[in-house]
Amino acid sequence: MSDYKQKLIELCKAKGAMIQGIEHLIEYYQKSLGWTEQQAIEYALKLFEDGTIDSIMVISKKGGNDDAANR
Numbered sequence: 001m002s003d004y005k006q007k008l009i010e011l012c013k014a015k016g017a018m019i020q021g022i023e024h025l026i027e028y029y030q031k032s033l034g035w036t037e038q039q040a041i042e043y044a045l046k047l048f049e050d051g052t053i054d055s056i057m058v059i060s061k062k063g064g065n066d067d068a069a070n071r
Contacts, residue, residue, distance in 0.1 A: 004041045011048045017057060 012019045022044055029040035047053050 004038065004045060008041055008045055015048065015053060017053055
């Protein structure tokens with residue numbers, strides 16, 4: 001396992017992010033954008049660093065699209 005992938009797993013655990021969700025995101029980048037696994041992992045790490053993952057998690061905890069208030 002690469003150092004980047006290990007760091008990504010550690011960040012998921014530390015932030016309470018679902019590893020499966022991040023793996024799905026990496027797969028999306030590879031299939032849709034043609035990125036290598038390394039490129040996708042590095043980009044996912046940047047999403048943690050710039051706060052994007054935290055913002056997504058806050059939205060998700062508020063109910064996201066499943067919240068009756070959002071209908």
